[in-house]
Amino acid sequence: MLELDKLVKLVGDGIEAVVTALGLGPTWVTLVQLIVAALVVVVFAALVVLFLVWWERKVSARFQMRLGPMRVGWHGTIQTIADALKLLQKELITPANVDRGIYFWAPVVTFVAAMAVYVTVPFGKGLIVRDLNIGILYILSITTFTVIGLLMAGWSSNNKYALLGGFRSAAQVVSYEVPMALAIVAVVMLTQTLSMGEIVSQQAKFYQWYIWRQPLGFLIYLVAATAECNRTPFDLPEADSELVAGFVTEYSGMKFAMFFLAEFLNMFTVAAIATTLFFGGWNGPFLPSWMWFLIKTLAGVFVLMWFRWTYPRLRVDQLMSFAWKFLLPLAFINIVLTGLGIYIFRP
Amino acid sequence: MDTISLAFYALAFLIIAAAIFVVTSKNIFHSAIYLILALFGVAGIYVLLQAPFLAAAQVLIYVGAVSMLMIFAIMLTARIADQTIRHTNEQVPTGLLVSLGLLAVIVYSLWQTPFAISSDPMPEGAGGTLGKLLLTQFALPFEIVSVLLLGALIGAVVIAKKDSVRREPEAPMTPLPKSAEKVAG
Amino acid sequence: MEGIGLTHYLTLSAVVFCIGVFGMLTRRNAVGVLMSIELMFNAVNITLVAFARYVTPATITGQVVAIFTIAVAAAEATVALAIVLLIYQHHRGIDVDRINFMKW
Numbered sequence: 001m002l003e004l005d006k007l008v009k010l011v012g013d014g015i016e017a018v019v020t021a022l023g024l025g026p027t028w029v030t031l032v033q034l035i036v037a038a039l040v041v042v043v044f045a046a047l048v049v050l051f052l053v054w055w056e057r058k059v060s061a062r063f064q065m066r067l068g069p070m071r072v073g074w075h076g077t078i079q080t081i082a083d084a085l086k087l088l089q090k091e092l093i094t095p096a097n098v099d100r101g102i103y104f105w106a107p108v109v110t111f112v113a114a115m116a117v118y119v120t121v122p123f124g125k126g127l128i129v130r131d132l133n134i135g136i137l138y139i140l141s142i143t144t145f146t147v148i149g150l151l152m153a154g155w156s157s158n159n160k161y162a163l164l165g166g167f168r169s170a171a172q173v174v175s176y177e178v179p180m181a182l183a184i185v186a187v188v189m190l191t192q193t194l195s196m197g198e199i200v201s202q203q204a205k206f207y208q209w210y211i212w213r214q215p216l217g218f219l220i221y222l223v224a225a226t227a228e229c230n231r232t233p234f235d236l237p238e239a240d241s242e243l244v245a246g247f248v249t250e251y252s253g254m255k256f257a258m259f260f261l262a263e264f265l266n267m268f269t270v271a272a273i274a275t276t277l278f279f280g281g282w283n284g285p286f287l288p289s290w291m292w293f294l295i296k297t298l299a300g301v302f303v304l305m306w307f308r309w310t311y312p313r314l315r316v317d318q319l320m321s322f323a324w325k326f327l328l329p330l331a332f333i334n335i336v337l338t339g340l341g342i343y344i345f346r347p
Numbered sequence: 348m349d350t351i352s353l354a355f356y357a358l359a360f361l362i363i364a365a366a367i368f369v370v371t372s373k374n375i376f377h378s379a380i381y382l383i384l385a386l387f388g389v390a391g392i393y394v395l396l397q398a399p400f401l402a403a404a405q406v407l408i409y410v411g412a413v414s415m416l417m418i419f420a421i422m423l424t425a426r427i428a429d430q431t432i433r434h435t436n437e438q439v440p441t442g443l444l445v446s447l448g449l450l451a452v453i454v455y456s457l458w459q460t461p462f463a464i465s466s467d468p469m470p471e472g473a474g475g476t477l478g479k480l481l482l483t484q485f486a487l488p489f490e491i492v493s494v495l496l497l498g499a500l501i502g503a504v505v506i507a508k509k510d511s512v513r514r515e516p517e518a519p520m521t522p523l524p525k526s527a528e529k530v531a532g
Numbered sequence: 533m534e535g536i537g538l539t540h541y542l543t544l545s546a547v548v549f550c551i552g553v554f555g556m557l558t559r560r561n562a563v564g565v566l567m568s569i570e571l572m573f574n575a576v577n578i579t580l581v582a583f584a585r586y587v588t589p590a591t592i593t594g595q596v597v598a599i600f601t602i603a604v605a606a607a608e609a610t611v612a613l614a615i616v617l618l619i620y621q622h623h624r625g626i627d628v629d630r631i632n633f634m635k636w
């Protein structure tokens with residue numbers, strides 16, 4: 001059917017032929033191939049974000065018995081493009097007393113960290129930029145830069161709401177990263193590999209999905225991931241009723257858009273990781289693999305949106321004690337249970 | 348110049364420049380950001396040295412945890428972020444002398460030493476070999492390190508807990524007599 | 533130009549270590565001193581991993597020791613920063629030149 005791996009191979013070979021014809025070595029071939037792959041991923045990410053923004057507005061509207069954006073395009077489908085154009089035209093305001101260098105780099109760091117994850121996300125059969133053998137560990141470690149970006153934004157804005165938002169976010173993400181990593185460790189104990197591609201290929205059949213062997217791990221991951229991307233009920237870093245807009249308070253125009261983009265990308269990322277680790281990645285019958293990946297991942301994103309319009313926001317102290325006193329012990333119990341299971345069921 | 352050399356010199360330049368900014372920057376928050384940059388560069392060096400697992404661990408632990416702790420400490424001791432405060436002491440010449448002397452000695456001895464370079468292949472895979480080593484040959488140090496980490500965790504909580512600072516009891520309803528106020532002040 | 537070898541990595545490590553020494557000697561602020569110490573830790577780690585790559589590539593013990601160093605550095609940073617916070621709460625400042633109240 002509509003598998004894309006042949007196309008990818010074709011394009012890769014084409015690049016190799018062209019670059020070699022220009023008289024350049026194999027290093028250049030790899031370089032050009034990677035640059036093209038990066039461009040494709042960036043475009044894909046931009047499209048995903050455009051769609052997600054529209055979808056979030058539609059979903060939230062339906063939850064509140066509204067219609068949401070309806071005017072621009074069919075059911076408001078190109079509303080986000082109109083908004084993006086508006087943001088592009090806006091003046092880039094740099095407030096007077098900001099720490100200029102850090103203020104400039106903060107959105108860049110956040111955005112690049114959010115993008116860099118996609119190096120090793122398997123989008124479909126043969127659709128992975130680099131199947132790193134430290135795959136999932138790479139994803140975990142590169143996402144920490146997002147927080148650094150938020151902290152930089154919070155500090156450099158010279159605004160107490162921004163500072164509070166940035167530090168709340170850092171505290172929250174650092175706390176929830178621990179149970180999230182431990183939930184992933186339990187899966188890795190079963191897969192015995194960190195490579196995303198191999199984890200997917202181990203779950204070819206429906207009954208091989210790791211969710212069946214890691215239900216508790218999946219729940220822990222789901223909660224921690226919601227907190228990781230600062231979504232309700234864990235959206236304290238940008239709780240508008242308390243902190244105006246948190247760390248993005250002083251940002252305008254494209255810089256704001258970069259934070260916005262990174263935020264939606266992170267939502268897609270955590271859903272993609274959940275798909276890969278627990279729901280068999282791109283494996284599925286009838287439809288092409290990339291379509292299965294998109295369906296599963298968007299279903300995950302929908303769950304995150306569903307949370308947003310269902311639960312009220314937690315208090316800061318509740319948030320912290322939930323992570324350290326409930327989720328963390330649960331994650332340890334999950335690891336012990338997984339170890340016991342491996343000890344009993346594997347020879 | 349091949350790719351490895353190019354990558355090495357770029358990373359070395361990044362690390363050294365960032366490290367110099369860490370120790371000389373007037374603003375301590377800038378120091379922290381440059382420290383993150385330097386640590387990220389070191390992770391790149393690990394990748395060049397074919398230790399991808401260590402590179403990921405380096406980013407995860409240093410960038411994700413240690414630097415974050417530093418930034419939190421900077422925020423909680425806000426006054427030190429003021430640029431008006433002098434950021435170095437009187438020992439700059441001495442420090443320069445000591446560190447440059449140390450550098451000269453180390454580099455001289457490095458270039459004089461014939462190292463026993465081995466051309467054995469590195470083991471395949473990311474963390475597999477490392478994990479096996481940690482749980483067989485290095486099992487005891489591994490356990491000791493985990494106990495150490497637990498001790499550090501508890502110790503840090505005990506030290507930094509607000510209650511550990513001895514405070515005056517809550518102000519009583521009736522105003523204190525003059526003598527008592529003097530003691531409290 | 534010859535390729536990059538063990539000595540290159542060790543020289544880089546030496547330079548970073550000496551920058552760390554300089555920072556540790558001259559910084560007035562306790563957090564700054566801690567940052568310099570982290571630099572020194574990293575320099576040592578580069579050495580360990582470089583030796584693991586070039587001298588004993590078959591048994592990558594250097595990497596194992598580097599992992600221990602990272603863990604110990606994390607523990608050190610935790611406790612040291614807790615102490616810094618405590619000193620700040622008591623003295624409203626963390627200038628290392630003035631932290632001499634335990635001398636007498």
